[in-house]
Amino acid sequence: MKKRLVSGLILLIIFFAVLPCSAGAADEDVLKYTSSGNAFGGGENLQIDRDIQGDLVLAGSRLEINGNTGDDFIGAGGELIVNGNVSGNIIAAGGLIRVNGDVGGDVAAAGGQIFLSRDSVVEGDLLLGGGEITLDGTVNGNGDISAGTLRTGDDFELRGDLRLQAQNYPSDLDSKVGGNLNVTQVNATEEQYAGAAGGFSILSFIIGLLAALVLGLVLIYLFPGFVRGVAELVKDSPLKTGLLGFLALIFLPILALILLFTIFGWSLSILIILLLTLAVLIATIPVKLLAGEIIYNKILKKEAREIVYYVVGAVIFAVLYEIPFVGTLISFIALIIGLGAIIVWLAIRARSAS
Numbered sequence: 001m002k003k004r005l006v007s008g009l010i011l012l013i014i015f016f017a018v019l020p021c022s023a024g025a026a027d028e029d030v031l032k033y034t035s036s037g038n039a040f041g042g043g044e045n046l047q048i049d050r051d052i053q054g055d056l057v058l059a060g061s062r063l064e065i066n067g068n069t070g071d072d073f074i075g076a077g078g079e080l081i082v083n084g085n086v087s088g089n090i091i092a093a094g095g096l097i098r099v100n101g102d103v104g105g106d107v108a109a110a111g112g113q114i115f116l117s118r119d120s121v122v123e124g125d126l127l128l129g130g131g132e133i134t135l136d137g138t139v140n141g142n143g144d145i146s147a148g149t150l151r152t153g154d155d156f157e158l159r160g161d162l163r164l165q166a167q168n169y170p171s172d173l174d175s176k177v178g179g180n181l182n183v184t185q186v187n188a189t190e191e192q193y194a195g196a197a198g199g200f201s202i203l204s205f206i207i208g209l210l211a212a213l214v215l216g217l218v219l220i221y222l223f224p225g226f227v228r229g230v231a232e233l234v235k236d237s238p239l240k241t242g243l244l245g246f247l248a249l250i251f252l253p254i255l256a257l258i259l260l261f262t263i264f265g266w267s268l269s270i271l272i273i274l275l276l277t278l279a280v281l282i283a284t285i286p287v288k289l290l291a292g293e294i295i296y297n298k299i300l301k302k303e304a305r306e307i308v309y310y311v312v313g314a315v316i317f318a319v320l321y322e323i324p325f326v327g328t329l330i331s332f333i334a335l336i337i338g339l340g341a342i343i344v345w346l347a348i349r350a351r352s353a354s
Helices: 002-022 188-197 201-224 224-236 240-258 265-282 284-300 307-322 326-353
Strands: 032-033 039-048 058-063 072-083 090-097 106-117 125-136 143-152 162-168 181-184
Touching: 039 201, 058 201, 090 201, 162 240, 188 201, 201 224, 201 265, 201 284, 201 307, 224 240, 224 307, 224 326, 240 265, 240 326, 265 326, 284 307, 284 326, 307 326
Parallel strands: 039 058, 058 072, 072 090, 090 106, 106 125, 125 143, 143 162, 162 181
Antiparallel strands: 032 039
């Protein structure tokens, strides 16, 4: 489970390393509000000081939420700090996650370091996976925690059951758990090989889906014309774009390597690698959007907003990715089709501009 969790976090780290390139290094002004009270945003350093009536979905290098959130908070980034209260659930992934406010629902988080403040009250359950987890608040529900090291403060209290997998944990943990305590101590050797036969992991599935949702939602709200245009190219010529994407995946790294050893080509080589990395990260988003639109329209016989289409497509692809061998094949096909469509879209825009 942890090996797959680390893989998901690596993808998130890569994404947020290149996010400023895709968002123009924007910060707090890269935030959009919907008529239903939801807010979506992304950037390098994003700070929210106002209350949000509905859901709050954010992605960025550093996120700080000082206002209250009326429904769920979904976020991923290098550093996430939630100072305000969240009436719904918190679903988060990042390098450092700190919850300082009250949470009306559950907290599902994965990260390098996770903190629950002594002043925080979580009405629901905890579903946590991380390297170092520090808990010093009140949890009225149950807990399911996987950690390298678990630390608890003097004010920590979990009133339900706790299932824990950890290398290190407090010796007096049973006195702070009101329900049943089930502890599995994992040493370093066991942890290294534990994920080989783990099968379908709910936590890693949530993290993978979270990463896809946050990345897709931010891209759709910031660059709707780009996502829709690439999706239409996928719809019109999937075989053509798939072949082009496959060729690009092979020859662009070779070209970048050749340019790297030339006198004046090293800067162009780095640019090609950065652009290719960014394109690979976002390539499947238009494919998922198109798949969700087709499935939604055929099943429900009606139209919806693009955000709904993408959520449907992202969930379906997340489930398909869990199928051994078939999931890998589907992931690769979606990648090369989306990558080829992005190249065609850029070529069309360049031709129009000239």
